[in-house]
Each structure stands twice: as C-alpha cells, then as structure tokens.
Amino acid sequence: MPSPRSPQSTQKKKQNGKQRDAFFDNAKYLAIVLVAMGHAWEPLKSDSRILEAAYQLVYAFHMPAFIIISGYFSRSFDMRPDRLKRLITGVAVPYIIFETAYPLFKRVIDNDPHQEISLLDPWYLTWFLVALFVWRLTTPIWNLVRRPLPLALGLAMLATVTPEIGDDLDLQRVLQFLPFFVLGLVMKPEHFHMVRTNAVRIASVPVFAVALAFSWWAVPRMNTAWFYHRDSAQELGAPWWTGPVMVLAMFGCSLVLTACFFAWVPRRHMWFTALGAGTLYGYLLHGFLVKAGDYRGWFEASWLHHPAGEIAVTALAAAVVTVLCTKPVQRVFRFAMEPKMAWAFKRDAAELARERQNAERRARESEREREKVNA
Template sequence: MFHAAPTPRRELPPANEAPVADRTAGAAQPSGVPEPPPAAAPKAGRDAFFDNAKYLAIVLVAMGHVWEPLTDSSRTAEALYMTVYTFHMPAFIIISGYFSRSFDMRKDRLQRLVTGVAVPYILFETAYAFFKRWADNDPGHPISLLDPWFLTWFLVALFIWRLTTPLWKIVRWPIPLALAIAVLASVSPDIGDDLDLQRVLQFLPFFVIGLCLRPEHFKLVQRRAVRIASLPIFACALVMAYWAAPRMTSAWFYHRDSAQELGTTWWIGAVMTLALFGCSLVMVACFYSWVPKRPMWFTVLGAGTLYGYLLHGFLAKGSRFWGWFDDYPWLHTPLGQIAVTLIAGAVVTALCTPPVRRAFRFAMEPTMAWAFKKDPADTARTRERVNA
C-alpha cells in the first residue's frame, strides 16, 4: 500500500512516542509521554491527526477487551472483535514506527528509551503480577521480566523495535525483509514465550512500515475518495468476520503463537500471516482516512494513550477475575453489550486525561537523572553559559 521512502533530509519528529506507543503518542507510542499540551489545543508542533489517531486506536483497544468475554455468547460481538483486532494494534504500531524515524544511539535518545519504555515495563510487569496474585487468588503467579503478561508485551516490542531502527534505515528492502521475518516466526514453534518474541517478530512489519512512511503517505489515505471507499470495505470486513466467527479462532489476530501451536500446518501459517498482513494494511488505511485532521475535543488525550493503555488493563483483567460478565447476565444482551462498550470508552478516555498523567508520570516517564552519567560536553556548555 505504501512505498518505502528514504529517510528525509529535513528534521524529523522526536523519537518519543506513546499502544499501544506514546511518545508519539504512545499505545501504546508506548516510550514515554510528552508534557501535557494545553487543554484547549494541542501543543505547538504536534500534529492533531496523530494524536487523534492514537486516542481513537486506544479506545478501540479498550472496547476490544470488553468484547472478548462476550464473544462466546454473541456472534455479532465476535465479528466486531475480529474486525477491530485486524487493525487497531497495527494502526498504533505504524504510528510508533513513524515517530521513531529519528531514533539513533545518541545518549539522550537512549536515555528516553530507558525511562520511557524499559522502566514502565519493569514497573507495570511487577504491578500486574501482584495484581493477578491478589485479584485472581493466584499467589504463585511469578514475577518474570522475561515473560510479559497481558499488555506489557507492547513495551518489550517497542524497546526491541526502537533499538533495531538504525538497521532498518540501512537495508535496501526493509519492508520485505521484515515481512519475511514475520512469516518465518509464524512457522517457528520453537521461538518460545521469552519476551513475547512471536508478537515482536510478527508485528515487526508494521513498525518498519511506519519507519518508511513520510507525511505525504498519510495525506494519500486522507483523501475523500479513500474515505468513501472505506465504507464498503468496512462493511465487507464485518460481513466476512461474521461468517468467519464460528469457523476460525481469533487467536490468529494476536500474533502470539506459531501456526503449529494453533493446530495447523506451517504453510497455512505462512499464508495466513501474509493474508492478515494485507487485510490489516487495508483496514489501517480505512481507519486513518476517517481520523480527523483538525484539533478535536479529544486531541489533547492523544498524548496520554500509554497511560490509558496500561492502566485500563487492571480493570480489563479485574472484570474477568471478579466474574462480572458471569454474575450479570444482562451484560450479554444487546443493551448490555452497548453499555459495556460505552463504559470502556469512557474509562480509557478518563485514564488519558492530564490529571491522570500527572499522577502517574513518576512511573511512565521518570527523569531519573541520577541514573545516567553526565555528558562532559553538556557540562562544559553549561559552564560557558554561566561564565558568559
């Protein structure tokens, strides 16, 4: 859909994002998160389109999590679930890659990678482990930084993807290479669960696509013709998902298992990986075409999507541990499904707001100046300014 483009010579956006991803934003680009912009308008220099896209993607992530327990009793919920899972994380990951284009091994960028991605991973992986022990009455649940649990896989993936960014800048065909790696991963059951490498490798092509995009590529999918074409495409996707719901497992959309682990042959896994990649790109383009380009009431929330992504996980898992969907059968009715969908959107929206970001900034984007050596050149420049 998009052609790889050489790295622009003009200055690129800073390599901080939020899932999905959020220094770009984050959805997580789950890395750290920028200072909150003014309440009325996005911070100067920020593109409202990307903040809007990140916010809308994280809302879909939260809605998908409340649809999951409804899929056993509702074919419609399963169809919506499959449709959204086709594109919401790829959309988030592409933006994460786009805002990682300027990443290199410079000291300040490595520091932001540590404080904005590695530290939140350690803190939330630990917090999730203790939460599961308490909420699920599972005192034996291990605290393992090598085995990401639930949402923290994205932080591990972002850390690895960012570190490999310089490599993708120098290879001749980055997208085909990344796609080949994803296909090989999908047919390699021996990769194991360490660092959730299956997801890291199978979602890799979307990050590399983001690295290769330029602003004009996003403008292509924002044309009116694409927006109109996206309507029948979305309709066809929903119909196809409704047909496929009882015939295939939604685990294909998680990209966390090999084909053999899903009970099929390696060649079907390779075909499915390529087919889902193509479907995801089309659906992402349709999603981007409907993302507002102008500042909206929710634009300011785009800077806090990492917060919403990680914090809503406690409620998403807690609702299952505490049996809410089993104890209240009305949630499985059409009105109940609409209600929990709206509640999920409202909760994750609240978790992206500036007050929540201020409260949890210590965990999401700590400065940690004490942990890093001072750059002698910076010290010399500071001394010169003082003496001037």
Template sequence: MSDVLRSHGHRRVPLPPAEDTAAPHAPSHSPGTPHPGRSPTPPGGNGSPKKRDPFFDNAKYLAIVLVACGHAWQPLISDSRLAEAAYMFVYAFHMPAFIVVSGYFSRSFDMRADRLQRLITGVAVPYVIFEIAYTYFKRYADPDPGYPISLLDPWYLTWFLIALFIWRLTTPLWKVVRWPVPLALAIAVLASVSPDIGDDLDLQRVLQFLPFFVVGLVLKPEHFQLMRRREVRLLAIPVLAAGLVCAYWAAPRMKVSWLYHRDSVQELGYAAWTGPVMTLALFGCSMALTIAFLAWVPRREMWFTALGAGTLYGYLLHGFLAKGSRFWDWYDQEWLYTPWGAAVLTLAAAVIVTVLCTKPVQWMFRWAMEPKMAWAFRRDAAELGRGRGARATPRAGEAAGEKRDGGKAAERG
C-alpha cells in the same frame, strides 16, 4: 515538512516531521515513548516546540477506545457471533494502527545518549513497574498466589512496552537495509513457523508485529497527506464494510488467536505452510483497514484531542479493570449477553478509558509512566563541552574587541 497542500478546494495542514520520541502510544510528554503529534523544536528556532498535530492525537485516542472495547467484548464472543465478528474486526487493525504510528515517529531515533535515556525512562522503566504491579494484582485477585515475577515473560498488556523497546533499538538497522518492509515480513513469516522461539519477551508478538513498525518507519508526511484526499476517504467506506462482512463470515470458521500474533502455526494446530499464507494475508488485511481507519480520523481539534497525549496511561491502567472483571466474575450477569447489555459494556469501556487518559490521572501516575531519573544517568561529556564552549565564546569576543579598540587607540595616539 511538506508545504500546505490544497485538494478539492480544502486547505490542507502539513504534517509534522518525525521525532525520536513511541504509543501505541504514549504519555503526554514521556521521555521515552512516542508522542505522535508533537513536533520537535525547529532548527535555529527559539527553543519552543511546535504545536502538536491533532490528527495523531485523535488517532491514538480513537485506537485506545477500540482497544478497551475489544477487551470488554472478549467474554461475549463465545455466545454471540455478532460480538465475535466485531471483536475480530477491531483486533484486525487497532494494534497495527498504533504500531504504524509509533514507527512513523521513531524515524529519527538513533543511539544518541539523550534518546537512549528517554527510551529507558519512558518504556523500559514503565515495563518493569507495570509487570511487577500486574503480577501482584494477579496474585491478589486470582486464587493462584504463586504466580512468579518474571521480567522475561510479559503478562497481558505489558508485551507492547517490551516490543516497543526492541523495535526502537532496531531502528538504525531498518534505515540502512535496501528493502526494509519485505525483510520485516520475511522475519514475521519465519517467526510464525518457529515454535521454538518460546515465550521469553513475547518474541513471537515482537517479530510477527514487526512489519507494521517498519512500515511506519518508511512512511513520509506525504503518505499521510494522501489519506486526506476525498477519494481515499470514500474508498475507505467499502473497505471497512467489507472488513465487517469478512469478520462476520470468519467468526465461526477462524480462530481469534490468529489476530493475536503470539503463537506459531504449529501451536495453533495448523500445518507449517499456513504460516506464510496467513502472515501475508493478515498483514494485507490489517494494512488496508489501518489506512481506512486513519483516513477517517479527524484532522482538526476535537473535544478528545488532548486525551491522545495520555493513551499509554489509559492502555496500561484499564488492564487492571479488564482482568479484574474476569477474576471477580462481573460477567456472570445474564443481561450483559443481550444486545443492550453489549451496548452498555461498550459505552462503559469507552468512558472508563477516556477518564484514564485525562490530566488528573496522568498527574497521579506520572511517577511510573514518565519518571525523570536524572540521578541514574551521567551527564553527556559532549553536552558539557558545548556548554563550556558557549561560556568561553563571549569572553573571547570581548578580549578580541578590547585588542581591536586598543590598536585603534594606539593608531590615533
């Protein structure tokens, strides 16, 4: 962890080292998903974890609010160029920002047993639970009761969980290759021109979003310190403004599906050569907007900082309302398509996802998001060995002490 820095007369608080736990995003202290902001126990410390860095919790909360707002705006984009521009602008960076932060806090992941257990209980198990729950919800709300349960075909928001599971497992690979980001970009380009990949495990999204995760893996605390500099924050203003202008220009000219990264260019109806061009162009735009967004995330404790620990709850639970609003025709009201109607939708989405990130909601759904499942795993043999060694050491010391005392007594005698 870098020392405290000073820039332009302001005291800089150092960022925590990366820990092994991913989310977009993540429950308050989930055993498998990342918890950007909570530092691990320091070596040789007293066992108490370090204080969470508010920057990452603030970033996660603001990003999840943008996710909810984007979902609320989606039905409006066919009737309003302004709504479509705002939607495209937000979609250009909200998930990349989540994924970059998740990658940053995956840097210390390896195949150690306890970390694999946390990955299973904090990512894989919630994926199974919510994939099944979303399937039954669709059967109930949609006239198609025959929609099958398929853990190989993520529906709606669950794609992020399976993607996070796969990315996390590949972390050791990215640690040993010489040029991880260019390699990840090459994989994303190849995926964009490979329609035969299919829909299993949403691999198109997994591979096309992969470069953002790898960027997070190679980032260091000093890179986030650079974003704190005053000149970076000032530069972020025209970058964000340019993003809005470009989104307004692109709204009637570009398919929104480009920003979902879930289809090959052939499936979108374009020539294969557009795959490398659009993949690299969108990656550059998304990274620029992500940096600009992170540059303006507050570094101090805010009223919403604590909510950043529950963003995975807000992410998965708000999906039922987002999809329900379509199934039950909540958008049939004409006033929603007016400017003030869009403002009401934005406020409602922000309030709802905020409530879903609170402690009471976390307490109610912790069984699904953060299951303990100690019964499902064997105790690590090495851990048991360390425990036996620790218990044996005091007795050995006592025996040695008794031997020394006995020898001294014999000498005195």
C-alpha cells in the same frame, strides 16, 4: 501500542514554533479506545456471533495502526545518549514496573498467592513495551538496509513456522508485528495525506461493511488467535505453510483497514485531541479494571450478555479509557510512566560542555551589565 515518548517528540504543545499534528493525536486516542473496547468484549463475545465478528474486525487493524504510528515517530531514533535515556525511562522502566504490578494485582484481587513475577514472560498488555523497546533499538538497522519492509515480512513469516521461539519476551509478537513498525519507519507525511482524502473516506464505508460481513462468516471457520500474532502455525494446529500465507494475507487486510481507519480520523483539533498524548497511560492502566472484572466475575451478569448489556460495556470501556488518558491521571502516574531518573545516568559530556558555555556566556553578560552600570 500506544506510542510512548518518541525520540523526535517528547513533543510539547509547541515545538519549533509549530503545533503538534492533531491528526496523530486523534488517531492514537481513537485507537486506544478501540483497544479498550476489544478487551471489554473478550469476556462477552462467546455468546454473540456479531460481537465476535466486530472483535475480529477491530483486532485486524487497531494494533497495526498504533504500531505504524510508533514506527513513524521513531524514524530519527539513533544511539544518541539522550534518546537512549528516553527509551529506558519511557519504555523499559514502565515495563519493569507494570510487569511486576500486574501479577501482584492478580495475587490480591484473585486470591492467587502462587502467581509468579517474571520479567521474561510479558503479562497481558506489557508485551507492547517489550516489542517497542526491541523495535526502536533496531531502528538504525532498518534505516540502513536497502529493502527493510520485505526483510521484516520475511522475518515475520519465518517466525510463524518456528515454534521453538517460545514465549520468552513474547518474541513471536515482536517478530510478527515487526512489519507494521518498519512500515511506519519508511512512511513519509505524504503517505498519510494520501489516505486522508474524500475518495478514500467514502470508499472506506463499503470496505468496512464487507470486512464485517466477512468476519461474521469467518467466526466459526477461523481461529481468532491468528489476530493476536503470538503463536506459530504449528501451535495453532495448522500446517506449517499456513503461517507465511497468513502473515501476508493478514498484513494486506490490516493495511487496507488501517488506511480506512486513518481516512476517518479527524485532521482538526477535537475535544479529545489532547488525550492522544496520554494513550500509554490509558493502555497500561485500563488493564487493571478489565482484569478486576474478570477475576471478580463482573462479566458473568446475565444482562451483560444481551445487546443492551454489550452496548453498555462498550460505552463504559470507552469512557474509562478516556478518563485514564487525562492530565490528572498522567500527573498521578508519571512516576511510573515517565520517571526522570537523573540519578541513574552519567552526565553527557556534550551536555556538560553546553552548560559550561551557557554559564560562561551568562557571566560575560553579567560583567557587561556591571560595566554599563559603573560607567
């Protein structure tokens, strides 16, 4: 999803004298709000064709947008020790923690003592961490090959006709969403500038309107599971050849809608810009509230299944995920999301050499200061 600490950017407020790019932080925050809204709509959408259409529209581009940004900020990833450490502490360790926490949460809240814990079967939201780990590890390969995007599309198309892949590590999603990550890897800053023009912004309005109308028409005619990218064509009860066709069709539709989304993302600093750095927190934590509502029957209240209730749920989901991206929440849960874990790693030889050089330099400077004082 979200874009946990990228190798280029555990970016602080300033890096090399430059401010963080507000556009990307704004895009990540708005995308995570759409993710939370979509999850809140899921228990309600069966009663509303309009809500189902909006759900399909949002699912067509919100994760692709997140994944493209994740790929863009993974461009410089290599096997350098410090970057591998960040990959482990910022992606692999949170996966293990939350892949354990979600089933335990279900045991307690849903009174289900038989809920199993399995690191091979990503639970609910944790599939993204598995996917990001695999994608980022393979980044040097995508940077090496001559035509990375067509290759990634080919792998995604093959995945949709291979039900034998199974559910382990959600590899169907890893492969089917792969083209968006690879697209982010090959994108340059000017590509984002191309969609942030007034012309594209104006054109995006009728494009979204047509897409929503098409979604409304497609609700009774199309299986929503295609948008999850987690099953092969055969598993969805479709002929095998529809898998590759749907990969290309949905990739094209998702790119158009993602471009329209990026066109409306503010370029300047907004009140929510700083929250873009905490989207991984909002992504992983809001799932507990959504699942608690599902287990406890909160979504069964009859008033929620009317327009006013659906609007209230939408607003509440946006507000909750906003709070979960804030600095206080980040401080509380940093132990799980961004653990230091210095104890787990060997000291890098280059780092040790730099420390010795710095110590020697400080010693020489101190010696010169003493000589000046004595003189």
